Amino acid sequence: MMTNAELQQKPIGIFDSGVGGLTVVAEVFKLLPEENIVYFGDVGRYPYGGRSKETIQNFARQDVRFLLEHQVKFIIVACNSASSVALEEIQKENDIDILGVIEPGARAAVNNTGNNRIGIIGTKATIGSDSYAKAIQRRRQETKVFSLACPLFVPLAEEGYIEKEATHLIASDYLKTLINLDIDTLVLGCTHYPLLKDVIARVMGERIRLIDSAEETARELAALLSLKNLLRPSGGDISHKFYVSDVPDKFSQIAERFLGRQIDNITRVDITRY
């Protein structure tokens, strides 16, 4: 049995279907700079959205088993698809605390809205799953939720196509349907979207508050670790580890864009063994 002091030293495990979850890592770096992180990006089986529920659940189980092998003290599912359809199952099957990205975003949106009109943007898979709308309406039934898929935002973010006129045009094109719906809160329901936060804010105007799921998830993680007395005391060496299920080259390039810093500690693993 591990003592609490030993457990505090253990890393936080974060997994995603690809690189998107790195925006959650970036927020954890900011908020909890004393924590060690083990990240698994399942780039070899990306994207999870569009696959069957059973497939996503099996992938998520393997991802959890991989992280548990690294003796993590907490797991974040930084993937909207897996958070939508697999979170409950892996929570039931494991003793460790597991947090998804949807509940923190939904909670923050409900806390923020004054007029009970909330917009959600995400990938086709996330929007099609209706998971943010359900999470919001579980909290406050009378809320009107308007959901919109913005499929080009992921490739634009991955290509670093951020401060460009083309990206502004595409954002205006997508978001114009939301602008006239009198929402006061917009949830960035995809871990890639924080990279486009500035352009989305410019298009939506300053009266609409953007909720960043990655940021809210990191906040909730900090609160939960504190509550359970699992925060790592400062001091000692910090080392983060990144694992991917396919060639690491592309991952390392994009990772820099998402994290704002270079990472050199990327290892390829065969996730199908787990």
Next chain:
Amino acid sequence: MMTNAELQQKPIGIFDSGVGGLTVVAEVFKLLPEENIVYFGDVGRYPYGGRSKETIQNFARQDVRFLLEHQVKFIIVACNSASSVALEEIQKENDIDILGVIEPGARAAVNNTGNNRIGIIGTKATIGSDSYAKAIQRRRQETKVFSLACPLFVPLAEEGYIEKEATHLIASDYLKTLINLDIDTLVLGCTHYPLLKDVIARVMGERIRLIDSAEETARELAALLSLKNLLRPSGGDISHKFYVSDVPDKFSQIAERFLGRQIDNITRVDITRY
């Protein structure tokens, strides 16, 4: 043993890692309207580019075995990554004629160029593999080849984001480096790019001839079938079959965009069994 008349009735097998190969199907429809087609789109394992050579070769072997089960008379590898790294192996391992998309595009480019300066655009994987440049220089060593990856073209084509100012801006941005290089020929080295042919032509100007690999591959197929006396005589029912390795929904939507017609005959198969 099948008679030649029986063999002529058999379908043409075409496989790709996803939907892109449908541009080849569209060209075969145009050029050889009497032929039946069996298409396999490996959407469940898309994209092949970025995976290891061994993995792509194994995937291609499975794709070929699947098509052979449908008694095809000819196979087209409508996938640039598989054509680059697996074509030779599957040609050696099988008696049936197998044609890739790279050689026909390279041949047409060499036949067209007057000043021996050819541009190639494609995905990062195709450009990184250097396969078009090698195929061109095998034919004419003194040719100067300028290669450029245009990673946003695939999602723009899949989203049908074609006649848009944003797409024109992105194309201008990518292609400006090629415009000043005095090329007279540009190869569309990705099966998705024919959807963006108009905008690419507008950006490049009319002095530069675009070579469409999908079109060239269909032409070469027609020539080879004719040469081998394998063209299907006109008359009788024609039926095309489409198979995918994951949920067919998204495929059917995008397929319409690529083919210019609806398809209703889409079946999901477990390709890992082959």
